[in-house]
Amino acid sequence: MPEITREIKLDPSVVPPLDDSILTLSETETEFLHSAISADDDELKSKIVEAQKIAYAQHPYPCIRAFHFVNLMMSENPIYPKVLESGKAGTTIFIDLGCCMGSDVRKLVADGYPASNVLGCDLRQEFIDCGHNFYHDSETCKIRFFTSDIFEVPYPFSAESALAFTGISQVTGLLQLREAVTHFYTGALFHLFDEATQYALALRVATLLKRKPGTVVFGRHQGLPEAGMINDHMQRTRYGHSPTSWPLLWKKVFSEVESEEFAENHVVTEAVLTHGFNRKVIGSTEQARMLIQNDQRAKRRAVRDYSSGIVAMVLNFNPWNVSDWYP
Ligand SMILES: C[S@@+](CC[C@H](N)C(=O)[O-])C[C@H]1O[C@@H](n2cnc3c(N)ncnc32)[C@H](O)[C@@H]1O
Numbered sequence: 001m002p003e004i005t006r007e008i009k010l011d012p013s014v015v016p017p018l019d020d021s022i023l024t025l026s027e028t029e030t031e032f033l034h035s036a037i038s039a040d041d042d043e044l045k046s047k048i049v050e051a052q053k054i055a056y057a058q059h060p061y062p063c064i065r066a067f068h069f070v071n072l073m074m075s076e077n078p079i080y081p082k083v084l085e086s087g088k089a090g091t092t093i094f095i096d097l098g099c100c101m102g103s104d105v106r107k108l109v110a111d112g113y114p115a116s117n118v119l120g121c122d123l124r125q126e127f128i129d130c131g132h133n134f135y136h137d138s139e140t141c142k143i144r145f146f147t148s149d150i151f152e153v154p155y156p157f158s159a160e161s162a163l164a165f166t167g168i169s170q171v172t173g174l175l176q177l178r179e180a181v182t183h184f185y186t187g188a189l190f191h192l193f194d195e196a197t198q199y200a201l202a203l204r205v206a207t208l209l210k211r212k213p214g215t216v217v218f219g220r221h222q223g224l225p226e227a228g229m230i231n232d233h234m235q236r237t238r239y240g241h242s243p244t245s246w247p248l249l250w251k252k253v254f255s256e257v258e259s260e261e262f263a264e265n266h267v268v269t270e271a272v273l274t275h276g277f278n279r280k281v282i283g284s285t286e287q288a289r290m291l292i293q294n295d296q297r298a299k300r301r302a303v304r305d306y307s308s309g310i311v312a313m314v315l316n317f318n319p320w321n322v323s324d325w326y327p
Contacts, residue, residue, distance in 0.1 A: 001155070001200075002196040002199045002200040002203070003305065004151050004195050004196075004197050004200045005193065005194050005196070005197050005198075005237065006151070006197075007049070007192055007193075007236070008236065008237075009201070010059075010060060010234055010236075011105050011235070012092075014233070014234045014235055015060040015089070015234065016062075016233075017125070018049075018052060018053065018056060018065060019065070020045075020049055021288070022065070022066055022144060022263075023045065023048065023067045023070075024067075025070065025071075026071075026072075028072065028075070029070060029072050029248065032072060032107055032110060033035050033048075033070060035089060035110075036106065036110070036135055037134070037135065037136075040320055047134065048070055048134075051069070051101065051134040052064055052065075052067065052069070052134070053132055054130050054133075055069065055100070055101065055126075055127060055130045056129070058124060058126040058127065059124065059127075060234075061100075061188075062233075062234075063100075064100070065276070068187075068188065068282060069100055069101045069131075071102050072102055072103060072104060072107065072188060073104070073187060073220060074096070074104035074107070074185055074218075075104070075107050075108070075111065077218050077219075077220070079173060079216060079218050080218075082084060082216070083113075083183045084108070084111055084112060084113055086182075086183070086214060087108075087112075087114065087117060087182075087183060088112055088113065088114070088115050089114040090117065091170060092117055092182035092183055093109065093117055093119065093180055093181050093182050093183070093210070094117055094118045094119065094122065094182065094183040094184075094185070095118075095119040095120075095121055095180075095181050095185070095208075096119070096185045096186070096187070096190070096274055097117075097119060097121050097150060097182070097186045097205070098122060098123070098187065098189035099120035099122050099127075099128070099131075099133030099145070100127045100131070101128075101130050101134060102120045102128065102131040102135075102143065102145060103131070103188065104185065105118050105119075105120045105143050106131075106135060106141075106143065109143060110220060111144070113142075115142035115143050116142060116168060116169065117168060118143045118144070118168075119143070119144050119145075119146070119168060119171055119177075120143055120144070120145040120146075121145075121146055121147070121148050121150075121174065121224070121285055122147060123147065123148075123149050123150075124143075124147065125147045127132050128145045128146075128147065131145070132145075133282045144168055144169055144171055146171060146172050146173065148172075148173045148174040148175075149174075149246050150174060150201060150204050150205070151177065151200065151204070152173075152174070153174050153204040153207060153208070154177070155200070155202070155204055155207065155307055156207070157178055157207040157208075159178065159201055161175070162175060162176070162178035162249040163176045163289060164176065165177065165178075165180055174204075174208065178206045178207060178209070178212055178245070179209065179210055180208065180210060181215075182192040182209045182211060182212070182214065182215050183210055183215075183216050183218075184205060184208065184215075184216065184217040184218075185211060185216070185217075185218055185219055186205070186219040186221075187219050187220050187221075188220065188221060188222070188243070189201070189219070189221065190202075190219070191221040191222035191223075191230065191238055191239075191240060192236070192238060193238065193239065194237050194238065195227075195239040196240050197249070198239055198241070198249070199249065199252070199253070200247055200264075202250065202253045203253055203256065203257060205217060206253050206254060206257045207257060211258075214295045221241070222238070222240050223240050223241055223242060223246070223271070223273055224240035224241070224273075225273055226242055227239070227240065227241050227244070227245035228240065240248075241271070242271075242273065243288070244272050244274055246268070246269065246271035247269035247271065249282065250263075250267060250269040251263045251264075251269070253274070254266075254267050290304040
C-alpha cells in the first residue's frame with residue numbers, strides 16, 4: 001500500500017509576500033469576472049486582492065499568490081469543450097477536487113454545464129467560504145460545494161464501505177461517490193505530494209470514476225522533462241511527473257484497480273510538457289516547466305506571466321479517439 005505523506009505546515013520565513021503586479025486577466029477571464037463580480041475594473045481588482053489576502057492567510061499556496069483562482073485554467077484544457085458538451089445532456093456528474101475558491105466550476109456552469117450536476121470539493125472549508133464571499137453567492141449558488149479529504153477515501157474502496165448516494169444536492173463527502181463521477185477535474189493538486197502519495201491519490205481518483213465510456217479525468221500539475229523531485233522554493237517534498245511517467249502511473253493504477261486488460265484497452269492517458277514560467281511569480285531560483293496537451297495554449301501561457309509548472313492530463317475511457325481532442 002503506498003504510504004501517504006500529507007502537506008506540511010509552512011515555515012513563514014519561506015513564504016513570499018503578496019504582489020499585486022502579478023495579476024493579469026485574459027479577455028475571457030475579465031468578461032467572466034465583470035459579469036460575476038463587478039463591471040468596474042477598480043472594484044474588481046480590489047475584490048480579487050482582498051480575496052487573495054484572506055485565502056493566502058489560510059494556506060499560502062503559490063497558486064493563490066499567482067492569482068490562479070481567477071485564471072479559469074480548466075476552461076482552457078483541450079478536452080473542456082467535449083466535457084461541457086457531454087455535461088449539457090444533464091446525465092453526468094462533474095467534480096473539481098481541490099476546487100479552492102471554486103472559480104473553475106462557476107465558469108463551467110456559466111458556460112452551460114448544469115449546476116445541479118456539479119460538485120466542488122476541497123479539504124478546507126475556508127477556501128469554499130472565501131469563494132462564496134468573493135462571488136457573493138452563498139444563498140444563490142446551485143453548485144454543491146463540500147469539504148472532504150481524498151485520502152480519507154479507503155483503498156480498496158468496497159461497495160460496503162461506500163455511503164449511500166442520495167442525489168448530488170445531498171453529497172457531503174467523497175465516500176458517497178464510489179464509481180459515480182463522469183467528469184473529474186483536479187488542478188494543481190497532484191504536484192503537492194511525493195511520488196507514493198501521488199500514486200495513492202490516483203488510486204482513489206480511480207475508485208470514484210464511473211466505469212463508462214466517456215468518463216474523463218483531466219487537469220494540470222507541475223511536471224518535469226524527466227520525472228523526479230521538484231526543487232521547491234518553500235522546502236516542500238514534491239514529485240514532478242514527466243510526459244512519459246504520467247501515463248505509466250495511470251496504467252499501473254488501472255491495472256491494480258481493474259485489470260491489465262482494462263488498463264490497456266479502456267484507458268487513454270495524455271500529457272505534454274510545455275514552456276517554463278516566469279520566476280518572478282513564485283520567487284523561485286529555478287524556472288518551472290509545464291506539461292500540457294496542446295501547443296496553442298502553451299504559446300498563450302508563455303506570453304503571460306504565469307507561476308508554476310503544469311502537468312495536464314487527459315484520461316479517457318474509450319470510445320473517443322485521442323485525435324478528437326486536437327482540432
Ligand atoms: C494548489 S491549490 C489548487 C487550486 C485550484 N484547483 C487550481 O487549479 O488553482 C490545491 C487545492 O487542493 C486542496 N487540497 C489539498 N489537499 C487536499 C486533499 N487531501 N483533499 C482535497 N483537497 C485537497 C487545497 O486545499 C487547495 O485548495
